[in-house]
Amino acid sequence: MVTLAFFFLATAAMIGALAVVTARNLFYAALGLLVSLAAVAGIYVTLDADFLALAQFLIYVGGIAVLIVFAVMMTAQINRASSSHRLWPLGLLTGAATLAGLAYVMINTEWRSESRGETISPMVGDASSAGIHLPDLLFSTYLLPFELAGLLLLVATIGALVIARER
Amino acid sequence: MNWALLLPGYLVTGLAFGAFTLDLIVPRLSRTVLVYGGAAVMAAIAVFIILSSDGESSRFAGGILIFDTYSVFFFAVFVILAAVTILGSSQFVSAIDSPGEFVALLMMSAVGAMGMAAAGELITAYISLELLSFSLYILASYTWKERRTNEAGMKYILLGAIASAFLLLGITYIYGLTGDTRYDQVASGLSALSPSPGLIIALAMLTAGLGFKVAAVPFHMWTPDVYEGAPIPITAYLAAASKAAGFALLIRLVAVALEPVALFWDWVFILLAVLSMMLGNLVAILQSNLKRLMAYSSIGQVGYLLLGIAALGADDPTKPIAGMLLHSVSYAASTMVAFMVLLAVWQQTGKEGVRDMAGLARRNPFLALALTGALFSLAGFPFFVGFVSKFYLFTVVATAGARFLVPVGIAIFASLISLYYYLNIVRQMYIEQPEDGAEAIRVSRTMWLLILGLLLAIVAGGLYVRPLAEAAESAAASILAGA
Amino acid sequence: MDALALQHYLLLSAGLFAVGLVGVLAKRNVVVILMSIELMLNGVNVALVAFSRYSPVDELAGHIFAIFIITVAAAEVAIGLAILLTIFARRNTVDAAEINLLK
Numbered sequence: 067m068v069t070l071a072f073f074f075l076a077t078a079a080m081i082g083a084l085a086v087v088t089a090r091n092l093f094y095a096a097l098g099l100l101v102s103l104a105a106v107a108g109i110y111v112t113l114d115a116d117f118l119a120l121a122q123f124l125i126y127v128g129g130i131a132v133l134i135v136f137a138v139m140m141t142a143q144i145n146r147a148s149s150s151h152r153l154w155p156l157g158l159l160t161g162a163a164t165l166a167g168l169a170y171v172m173i174n175t176e177w178r179s180e181s182r183g184e185t186i187s188p189m190v191g192d193a194s195s196a197g198i199h200l201p202d203l204l205f206s207t208y209l210l211p212f213e214l215a216g217l218l219l220l221v222a223t224i225g226a227l228v229i230a231r232e233r
Numbered sequence: 234m235n236w237a238l239l240l241p242g243y244l245v246t247g248l249a250f251g252a253f254t255l256d257l258i259v260p261r262l263s264r265t266v267l268v269y270g271g272a273a274v275m276a277a278i279a280v281f282i283i284l285s286s287d288g289e290s291s292r293f294a295g296g297i298l299i300f301d302t303y304s305v306f307f308f309a310v311f312v313i314l315a316a317v318t319i320l321g322s323s324q325f326v327s328a329i330d331s332p333g334e335f336v337a338l339l340m341m342s343a344v345g346a347m348g349m350a351a352a353g354e355l356i357t358a359y360i361s362l363e364l365l366s367f368s369l370y371i372l373a374s375y376t377w378k379e380r381r382t383n384e385a386g387m388k389y390i391l392l393g394a395i396a397s398a399f400l401l402l403g404i405t406y407i408y409g410l411t412g413d414t415r416y417d418q419v420a421s422g423l424s425a426l427s428p429s430p431g432l433i434i435a436l437a438m439l440t441a442g443l444g445f446k447v448a449a450v451p452f453h454m455w456t457p458d459v460y461e462g463a464p465i466p467i468t469a470y471l472a473a474a475s476k477a478a479g480f481a482l483l484i485r486l487v488a489v490a491l492e493p494v495a496l497f498w499d500w501v502f503i504l505l506a507v508l509s510m511m512l513g514n515l516v517a518i519l520q521s522n523l524k525r526l527m528a529y530s531s532i533g534q535v536g537y538l539l540l541g542i543a544a545l546g547a548d549d550p551t552k553p554i555a556g557m558l559l560h561s562v563s564y565a566a567s568t569m570v571a572f573m574v575l576l577a578v579w580q581q582t583g584k585e586g587v588r589d590m591a592g593l594a595r596r597n598p599f600l601a602l603a604l605t606g607a608l609f610s611l612a613g614f615p616f617f618v619g620f621v622s623k624f625y626l627f628t629v630v631a632t633a634g635a636r637f638l639v640p641v642g643i644a645i646f647a648s649l650i651s652l653y654y655y656l657n658i659v660r661q662m663y664i665e666q667p668e669d670g671a672e673a674i675r676v677s678r679t680m681w682l683l684i685l686g687l688l689l690a691i692v693a694g695g696l697y698v699r700p701l702a703e704a705a706e707s708a709a710a711s712i713l714a715g716a
Numbered sequence: 717m718d719a720l721a722l723q724h725y726l727l728l729s730a731g732l733f734a735v736g737l738v739g740v741l742a743k744r745n746v747v748v749i750l751m752s753i754e755l756m757l758n759g760v761n762v763a764l765v766a767f768s769r770y771s772p773v774d775e776l777a778g779h780i781f782a783i784f785i786i787t788v789a790a791a792e793v794a795i796g797l798a799i800l801l802t803i804f805a806r807r808n809t810v811d812a813a814e815i816n817l818l819k
Contacts, residue, residue, distance in 0.1 A: 069720045076728045079758075083735040086751050087743065099751045102732070106758050109728070112720075113769045118779055122761075125786050130754065130793050137747050137797050141810045157742030161734045168434070168730035172723055175431030178412045178422075178771060198774055208780050210239075210297055214348060214360045215787045217246065218367060221341050222791030224253070225371030226798035228331045356781050363788050370795055377802045386799050391749060394792050395740055398756040401785060402733065405760050409767040414777050 072112045079105035096138045100131040117200055238293055238300045240285075241308050242344055244278045245315075249340035256333020264332050268323045269679075271336045275316035275343075282308045290711055292353065296415045299353035299485075301711035303558075306704060307350035307481045310562060314474040314569070315343040317687070321573050322466035323679050324580050335375060339470065342368035346478035350485070355404045355414040358482055362400075362446065365478055366393055369471060373463040385462025392445065392455045400442020406435035407490075416490035424493035436491070436498050440505070443486075447479035449539055450508040453532050460528035465579055468524055469572030472531045473565035480538055480561055484554055487545050488712055496546035503543045503640050510536030510647035518654045523575055523585050526654065527568070530611065533651060534564050537623065537644055540630045540637070547633035554709035556626035559702060563610065563622035563694060570607035570687045574600050577676045577684070587658055592667025597674040601662040603684045608655035610691045613648050618694025618701075623648065625702070725766035732759030746803075746810045750796050757789045 078101060085098025103126040110119035204212055252271055282305060290301035298304075319336055326332045345368060348361025370393065374386030408414055410431055411422025426432060444452040460468045487495055513533030520526035541557035544550070577600055578593070579585050594601040610619035631641040676684075694701060732755050739752025761782040768778025804810055 072720055072724065076724070076731075079728065080731050080735070083732055083755050086748065086755060087735055087739040092745065092747065095748055095751060099754065102755065103758065106732075106762060109725070109762055110765060113725070113765050115765050115769070115779055115782075118765060118782055121783060121786060125790050126754075126758075130790055133793055133797060134747065134751055134754075137750075137800070140801070141747060141804050154742035157738050157740075160741055161738030164737055165730055165734035168734065169727060171430040171434045172726040172730060175410070175429045176426075177409050177431065177722060177767070198776060200776055200779060203776055203780055204783075207294055207297065208356065210294060211357045211360045211780075211784060214345075214357070214364055215784050217341065217344065218360065218364045219787065219791055221338065221364065221367050221371070222794050224334055225338065225367065226794045228334045229371060229374055229377055229795075230798040230801055231330075356777070356784060359781075360784055360788070363791075367791060367795060370799070374799055374802075377799070380806070383799070383803050383806070387746065387796075387803060390792070390796050390799060391746070391753075394750075394753045394796070395756075397788075397792075398733075398736070398753060398760065401757065401760045402763075405763045405767070405781075408764065408778065408781070412771055412773075412775070414781070 068112050072109065075105045075108040075112070078102070079109065092138045092142045093135075096131070096135045099134060100127060103127050103131055235291060235293065238291055238298070241278065241282050241312070242347060244281070245275070245312065245340050245344050245347070248274055248278070249337040249344070252333050252337035252340065256331075256337075264323070264327045267332055267336050268319055268326050271340070272316045272320040275312050275319065275340070279309050279312040279316065282312065288707070288711075290714065296353040296417060297357050298348075298351045299712075300351060301708075301714070302704075303485065303708040303712045304347075304351040306558060306708040307477070308347050310477060310565065311343045311346040311350070311474060314470065314477070314565060315339050317569055317683065318466050318470040318474075320679060320683050321469065321569075321576060322464075324677065325464060325466055325576075329375065335372070338368045338372050342372070342470075342474070346474060346481070349478045350481035352482065352485070353416050353489075355407070355416075355419070355490075358486070359401070359404065362478075362482065363397065365475065366397075366446075369467070369475060372467045373459055373471070375467065376464050379462075381462040382464070383462075385459045388455055389459045396442045396445030396452065398442075399438045399445075403435045403438030403440075403442060406431055406438070410435065416485065419490040420492050423491065428494075428497060432494065436494065436501075439486075439491075440498075440501060443479060443483050444505060447476050447483065447535050447538075448532055449505045449535050450512045450532060453509070453513075456532060457525045457528045460531075461522060461524045465524070465572060465576045465585075468527075469569055469576070472527060472568045472572065476531065476535060477561045477565050480542075480557060483542060484545075484557060485712055487542055488550055488554060492545075492550075495550075499543040499546040500636075502539050503636070506536045506539035506543060507640055507643055508536070509533060509539060510644055514647045514650040514654075517651070520654075521587050523587055523590070523658075526587065526658075527571060527575075530651060530654075531564075531568065533647055534560075534611070536647065537626060538564075540640055540644060541626055543640075544630045544633035544637060549633075551706070551709045551713060552629035553626075553633060554712065555702070555705040556622070556629045558705035558708055559698075560622040560626045562701065562705075563618040563691070566687060566691050566694070567607045567610035567617070567619050570603055570684060570691060571611070573680065573684050573687065574604040574607065577680050578674055581674045582671075587661060590658060590661045591665040592671065593662040593674070595673075596667055596671060597676065599681070600674060600676065600684070603688045604662065605659050606688050606691060608658060610695070612652040612655045614652075616692065616695045618691045618698060621695055621698045621702075722766055722770040725770075726763055729759045729763035729766070732756070732762065734759075744812045746800050746812055747797075749812065750793060750800075754789060754793065757785055761785055 082098040082102025089095040107122040286305040345365030352358035370390045448456040517529035544553035610617035613623040736752040736755030764778040
């Protein structure tokens, strides 16, 4: 069941990705990105990463994809398609080589472990649920990176405003 | 968790917040207060950091951050560099629309840099790197009304984001192979592995991502354009602090986390080093814009530092680490002097070409003297700290193994090449006639004092380097002690 | 081996990363380049979460890292678009070739 869901979602993600890169119409490219991001959120669900799936949806689909659509709307010249670089075959070749290389590496490497194991529940379920949980980690061990990420968002917000303000 | 350890970070962040809000609530905030106050408090923080360090190593939250002498060393360096940049941008700040944010972003970038030096774990290292980078993307685009800056800023963020993606893939594979992101766990995980395709790809990606950050060849393409397009104080900061931060991260990463594979991978760093030294210094000869010339020269300097990274696989990595620390500081200081002189000239004349330096000796002897000192230091002339740091670094690398003899020879040759184009600038200043109508260059008292201070520092470093060298050596020992 | 193995997820990760890379190298529209970078980062995230899931011990470092990467990606897009809009406002183009961004 999960396997089926994975294959469906993975295909959707790849089709969306290909749409971003090959669509002539910019808006279709943005839609392709949206589909891909949503599919990846589904992938996270198959990996028992519920919180991450939600975060992906909210931030990527609900935020970034919308921002990109705005950008496309604001900057698209209606009669100009999303054109490719002069040297696009080289890019394609590099991408294909990367894919082949990475695929080879995946299959032939001894990763630390390859068994799926029991279902995990990263968010706190009931009081007796075992295992480690995301909130515990995020607010104890990884508290400092969390705060740094907050500072990073502050810098980005202020920076974007400083640059894009109307004079 | 000992929160008191984070005090330097709190102080600088708090100061940055102060700069943000002060600009907001005080209606016509004096730029003077912002710049001088900011720089003064940063300097005080640096002094506090140095005085309060007790030589002990502490780990924070199980190794997320490591506060040892190495961290303290770099904390002081970054805070001082930020303070110097703030002071140097006093005139720049009076002309821009958002002065508070400018100063605050410089401080936040210092926080990111400090995180990169103290990170004991890959996630923290990455977030700190991005904090530094984002601040720099914005700062480099601050004068976005100019076309050059605009284009350079876009190029910087795009290429930076791509490099980040590569770096992340490398970190991900390391995590997949070893199961943890903390440096010491990664090291024990890696020592249990034999080289596999996954490991090679992981290391390649890490090298690519971090290579971009420090502008090593062949990942250097962004440097000349971004250095040219950014406002001069930010170019100075990029050349000095951003590179130092990149190496702060790289040194700890390779010396601690990647230590089992350092020997296996050192030829890659040697290759990158040789390419950087040769390409950086050769192309610098052709440059007519001083900012671009300094950009290529800094690529060459990175080559020397990369040789140090390559030497980390040898039996005793303490010496190469100390050498790199010493050379980073000497290079950062010398570069700052050079850029501050360029800034002073530009503020009066609006010109930044090599030819525009003609007759500087007559127009302002002090500036000419300072620039000469800086360039000689960068080239490695005796009496300046650049000579000492290069000598130290080259010696320790050469004694690290027979395979380093040729690269060090190339390094010495590259230094001679750099001497050529540095001397060309000196010639312009002292021998060439100034253009008709060129007037004396007046320098504000702040700049004068700042340049004088830095110049004295690089001369003092050249004559009496013992305190700095000892600091570098104890910093080096402290990273390895924990591992 | 399970029916759904680690390799499946890693292959998807590689696929997203590679397609993103093609977009970055071959397209001229800066907005498309930004979108492609997001694809690459998504590929990395999938790999991270998969490594976390398929690990012998119960650990979530991959999840945490993925959350942070999503955060950074969002901020990156914001700044990137801000810079892009300043170019667009002046030059009315977002073509990388015209902006002289050709690397």
